Amino acid sequence: MRSDFPLHPGNPEAFPTVREFLAASGYSEEFLRSHFRIPSIHFLLYPYGLQAEYLNKKYEEGDSLPLFLTRLFIAGRTFERAILEEKLTPNVVSAMEQLGLLVPGDTSGLRCPATLYPALGVFVASDRGFRPEGPGYRGKDYVMSGTEHICRQFIAHISQAPCETFLDMGTGSGLAALLATKFSKQVWAVDITPRAVAYAGFNRLLNGAQNLTVLEGDLFAPVQGLSFDRISCNPPFEPPLKDGMIFSVGGEDGEAIIKRLITEIPPYLKPGGRLYCQVCGTDREGESFDERILSWLGEARSDLDAILFVRLILTPNEYAIQQMLGENQDSWKLQEWNMFYHKLKATQVVVGHLILQKRSSVRPTFAARRNFGPDTTQREIEWLLEWETQCAEPGFAERLLESRPKPGLGWELHVRHGLQDGKLVPLSYTFFTKYPFETNLHVAAWMAMLVSRCDGKATAADHYQFFASRMPLPKEEYLRALGALIGADFLRIDGSEPPASPEAAA
Numbered sequence: 001m002r003s004d005f006p007l008h009p010g011n012p013e014a015f016p017t018v019r020e021f022l023a024a025s026g027y028s029e030e031f032l033r034s035h036f037r038i039p040s041i042h043f044l045l046y047p048y049g050l051q052a053e054y055l056n057k058k059y060e061e062g063d064s065l066p067l068f069l070t071r072l073f074i075a076g077r078t079f080e081r082a083i084l085e086e087k088l089t090p091n092v093v094s095a096m097e098q099l100g101l102l103v104p105g106d107t108s109g110l111r112c113p114a115t116l117y118p119a120l121g122v123f124v125a126s127d128r129g130f131r132p133e134g135p136g137y138r139g140k141d142y143v144m145s146g147t148e149h150i151c152r153q154f155i156a157h158i159s160q161a162p163c164e165t166f167l168d169m170g171t172g173s174g175l176a177a178l179l180a181t182k183f184s185k186q187v188w189a190v191d192i193t194p195r196a197v198a199y200a201g202f203n204r205l206l207n208g209a210q211n212l213t214v215l216e217g218d219l220f221a222p223v224q225g226l227s228f229d230r231i232s233c234n235p236p237f238e239p240p241l242k243d244g245m246i247f248s249v250g251g252e253d254g255e256a257i258i259k260r261l262i263t264e265i266p267p268y269l270k271p272g273g274r275l276y277c278q279v280c281g282t283d284r285e286g287e288s289f290d291e292r293i294l295s296w297l298g299e300a301r302s303d304l305d306a307i308l309f310v311r312l313i314l315t316p317n318e319y320a321i322q323q324m325l326g327e328n329q330d331s332w333k334l335q336e337w338n339m340f341y342h343k344l345k346a347t348q349v350v351v352g353h354l355i356l357q358k359r360s361s362v363r364p365t366f367a368a369r370r371n372f373g374p375d376t377t378q379r380e381i382e383w384l385l386e387w388e389t390q391c392a393e394p395g396f397a398e399r400l401l402e403s404r405p406k407p408g409l410g411w412e413l414h415v416r417h418g419l420q421d422g423k424l425v426p427l428s429y430t431f432f433t434k435y436p437f438e439t440n441l442h443v444a445a446w447m448a449m450l451v452s453r454c455d456g457k458a459t460a461a462d463h464y465q466f467f468a469s470r471m472p473l474p475k476e477e478y479l480r481a482l483g484a485l486i487g488a489d490f491l492r493i494d495g496s497e498p499p500a501s502p503e504a505a506a
């Protein structure tokens, strides 16, 4: 462990005392959100966030225990021992001292050298964000809190279905791994920096997560020979023009660590196993981000399904400006950013989630790219994966032909007309929906007609007969089209309906 790691996990008998105290203290994410009227506790943890304004206020005796703990653990305030012992009890203060959670402050009294906060039902310690006038940490191996918006999005899209083995790659403070201990029998967490490993190990003991193993190393090196039902990863993916932090910069083009992860992952997924990865990369002239991801898989492509769920698309210039503003970079740097993207021939920056799935039977694999809609959540993602997997399974064509499709909900058909030989004629047909995914599906005229004929009574085989007797239509093309219409909820069949949209549920 690095000598500058501020906590002391070497006194394991002190953890239960602190854990029980915190659990009963009322210091919860809900408390923080409602007391400070903030949508996310990151507003408190972010070094330039609300903490200075709200939390450096003078201590008042009437302060509730959760508010007192917020000042102690988030604002980093120093308190006299007598006040601490009165609020926390001498026993708890002593346990916290043993763990390094309380150390001598800059004046007399005690303070917490890291941050310690409630997150998603567990307690997490991580580095205090750096401010020039404050005591935060500014090393390249800074360990982020996991409360950042993008980290929460990453966590929200990991399946929580029960499983045997789970790996959180690039675990940082270990939040995703700690959450996984609740639905996975055995969890591993890996990080390349000793500091992250030390925090994740501390948090493991703090939360009493006995089924979690924390290992240090470069990507899969520490887990060679093991394989997993689920792997999660929120990798560094920023271009090297950013702060140079280990948690954020993803190699020379920002995609280098994602590329290594994808290239190396195949043996580490069990059959049916999935990777849930937060990604950011670029669509480039002649090659989209998802196409590049498939090329990284190489021969393993025949074993792995891949779906890229796109949450946000920005022009390279917009993305650069956003990142520069976030870091307070000088405006002259914009030219460097633009040059960087120009060299990559980047046309847009894509932020989203990648899911890879190792097939569990002999079948063709599938690849897709979908756009988030306003109501897309993890439920819709899981539904699409199930649907695409069914479509690829042997025997599914017969089931599909026997089904009785009916229209899905909430879509529109946009028909573009134009003049041809002096007559107004339909030129193109586009189905549009925002749920379960935002989809613009350009279709042939016969597909638009197919949807209008689907009444839930005739079978898909009947519809095929209708079209095949009037035009050349290979059955495979018909089935592919039907699958695409169902996968976007333009059509539905019994047993494959997407989750109810919030609108439909209301």
Ligand SMILES: C[S@@+](CC[C@H](N)C(=O)[O-])C[C@H]1O[C@@H](n2cnc3c(N)ncnc32)[C@H](O)[C@@H]1O
Pocket: 144, 145, 146, 147, 151, 154, 169, 170, 171, 172, 173, 174, 175, 176, 190, 191, 192, 193, 196, 217, 218, 219, 233, 234, 235, 236, 246, 247, 248, 257
């Ligand atoms: C964006 S942070 C995510 C941290 C945490 N998973 C979260 O969501 O809050 C990326 C993490 O990956 C780690 N990392 C970077 N390169 C790595 C590598 N080659 N092998 C393992 N971990 C790595 C960093 O140290 C950092 O903790």
